[in-house]
Amino acid sequence: xxxxxxxxxxxxxxxxxxxxxxxxxxxxxxxxxxxxxxxxxxxxxxxxxxxxxxxxxxxxxxxxxxxxxxxxxxxxxxxxxxxxxxxxxxxxxxxxxxxxxxxxxxxxxxxxxxxxxxxxxxxxxxxxxxxxxxxxxxxxxxxxxxxxxxxxxxxxxxxxxxxxxxxxxxxxxxxxxxxxxxxxxxxxxxxxxxxxxxxxxxxxxxx
Numbered sequence: 457x458x459x460x461x462x463x464x465x466x467x468x469x470x471x472x473x474x475x476x477x478x479x480x481x482x483x484x485x486x487x488x489x490x491x492x493x494x495x496x497x498x499x500x501x502x503x504x505x506x507x508x509x510x511x512x513x514x515x516x517x518x519x520x521x522x523x524x525x526x527x528x529x530x531x532x533x534x535x536x537x538x539x540x541x542x543x544x545x546x547x548x549x550x551x552x553x554x555x556x557x558x559x560x561x562x563x564x565x566x567x568x569x570x571x572x573x574x575x576x577x578x579x580x581x582x583x584x585x586x587x588x589x590x591x592x593x594x595x596x597x598x599x600x601x602x603x604x605x606x607x608x609x610x611x612x613x614x615x616x617x618x619x620x621x622x623x624x625x626x627x628x629x630x631x632x633x634x635x636x637x638x639x640x641x642x643x644x645x646x647x648x649x650x651x652x653x654x655x656x657x658x659x660x661x662x663x
Contacts, residue, residue, distance in 0.1 A: 510619065516538065596614050598611050
């Protein structure tokens with residue numbers, strides 16, 4: 457079931473409040489218009505309405521190391537200021553590498569970070585979750601970029617679908633299925649251990 461961003465977020469936050477109250481308290485309030493505009497200005501193109509809707513509800517997570525990972529398998533949403541700093545850093549890191557895939561449709565493979573990628577969530581490693589703002593049917597899809605292998609293939613077609621599936625996993629116990637460009641498929645359900653949220657295969661589910 458796909459819901460609006462607000463409906464999904466209300467279900468997610470309600471679940472966190474019940475199962476992980478400390479994590480619920482770690483959610484940041486809505487992003488300021490100035491913070492959102494700073495991200496949009498840096499990227500140089502409009503942000504998708506569903507991403508804006510999420511930022512208007514919460515500006516990431518504080519103390520992510522205490523919280524765990526809100527997004528499977530190991531991602532914590534970034535605040536606007538960290539989206540901005542990560543975006544600038546990635547542009548600098550890849551500045552000397554040819555952006556051969558910049559004009560390909562959204563969701564297409566890219567080995568390098570592109571100016572049309574917006575950092576969405578951090579893993580604490582060299583793998584980034586991003587929103588793909590290239591043109592095409594999958595404009596606004598959620599993908600991940602591995603520093604050594606490039607993009608993995610769209611994990612969700614939009615921010616709204618991602619949040620709807622997270623809400624389904626929380627309240628309905630429906631596994632989130634991620635299909636990668638390689639053809640591999642992973643499934644995840646939420647796991648709460650020692651006051652932290654993680655994601656595990658259904659067979660290893662601890663909640």
